[in-house]
Amino acid sequence: MEALRGEYLTMGYKDVVFDRDAVFLVTGGAGFIGANLCEALLKKGYRVRCLDNFSSGKPENITPFAGNPNFTFIKGDIRDLDVCMRACAGVDYVLHQAAWGSVPKSIEMPLLYEEINIRGTLNMMEAARRQGVRKFVYASSSSVYGDEPNLPKREGREGRPLSPYALTKRANEEYGRLYSKLYNLDTYGLRYFNVFGPRQDPNGAYAAVIPKFIKQLMNDQRPTIYGDGKQSRDFTYIDNVIGANLKACQAPSAAAGMAYNIACGARDYLIDIYYALCRALGKDIEPGFGPERKGDIKHSHADISMARGMLGYAPDYDFARGLALTIDWYKEKL
Template identity: 60%
Template sequence: MGYQDLEFANDSVFLITGAAGFIGSNLVEAVLDLGYEVRGIDNFSNGRKENIEEFINNENFNFIEGDIRDYKTCLKAAEGVDYILHQAALGSVPRSMREPLIYEDNNIKGTSNMMEAARQNNVKKFVYASSSSVYGDSKELPKEEGKEGQVLSPYALTKSVKEEYAKLYTKSYDLECIGLRYFNVFGRRQDPFSEYAAVIPKFIKILKDGNQVEIYGDGEQSRDFTYIENVIEANLKACLADSKAAGEAFNIAYGERFTINKVYDLMCEKLEIEREPIYAPERPGDIKHSLADISKAEELLNYDPDWDFKSGFAEAIKWYKENI
């Protein structure tokens, strides 16, 4: 259980892309806490400098301000690296519906650049962020790897293409790639200020500012919300996984679901606020229900998540109370 007791070779070097982002900065912190060398790269298009301020003076942390869309930058960043945790990407389904071309450039070209840089530098494992959005219009619950539907957004399409590249690089170039299909990750450092902020930090900020939350649809859409600690565990265990996991993608979640209405009610309770939400039309590209079957990750990655939604949610609320 957990990841605090995981061991790598003493001289292991990790490259974390998107290091100043929500998930990336948490991975930086976790790997540094384990005592290994971390190289981080970010262009601050999504990431925030304050997310990595506390690590800058750590002798085991080396930060590169750079863009993964530039192959030479990727090639240099991957020199001497054992493991790459590739988190850099543009998120947000709604934004991808409005600006599809920048998703192609960032998420697909950026990832293929990073994979090729990993191949050229003989990296041991390339672990990358995929998404539950690849299940598209599939109505089957729980979501199971190999039973995907048609994708519903450019964002989801870029994640699906990433997975195809990963299969190719694993089979044709012997680069061991492992995809992690994140299900609605939340926790400390998740940006509440962006126009495209995720639902939990966005709602918290709106409520704390004294405003009414807008919920799209009837609020009965459900999600398998996944606390950040579970995602850290999955990334690090993927680095140690047997070669038979290479080329595969895995659901990373807890395996339980909550409606948006339920999350909102819990949030109001934790913040001690009574305020009715406003309901708005559904958004194009959104998936109605999400619940993960995590048995494949349990079997091949030894994934064993400690944090259910309510325990993670309590920690997240505590962090946001102190930091926004």
């Protein structure tokens, strides 16, 4: 697989330590990223409160944590401020992952995305402020770069959003900036670049490309690539995202109120990834091709120097290693 790669350092999150009585709230904790965050925190021995309404998260993602005395589940909706207040009570760190994803789906349902991603996130920030939360870390997205053509993508050089989803994430960042400036709530936005890994849903029309391709190839189905396959992405393994969240919880207040690229600082072409999956799974299936999807960004490649300098972030897994681990997980689960 031909790849356009940058450097990465091996630091990870294993060395990140908090007070033993620290309490974390993970919103969207039954989702792909949220459940992996819950698992990592529980393995480190911390108390974890999970908030989810199962609109996109799955109960089976958190079932393994049910017997852990450090795990508490709250079924609730971030659109309800009272629920957010209750969830934030006594919490030190909020890791806000709850949102509706998918660029194409947001184009179909812009009002729902505004309601969940903007108002819901504002509810969470307000609840965190009122309840005295120490750090508020929230999921943003590389989609905020919109039509800005230059590579690598660099904070402070954003274009116009290309989808309602991207616009909701940009609004989240502006609220994060204001809550840090006006209310002294330390907020840290994490612009995730194409996160993949275990627990990611391979099903549905809007499923992420890597798990969807893996499942289809394992079932001897012909995957469809939307576009010509020459689009490139800075795919980011889930453990890098976990590390970024925990590093942000320890970041100084001087780093608050800003949003940071969270990626590998590299990019790979989609067609190359497809054939790499074929080789890894022992399949000889040519892909189909469909029209480009509205709102998609053609190329994605992150400059991670700001996150490295301000948060101490450095990706522990490059794309090839993360992909191998992901394939192994789906082979066992599917």
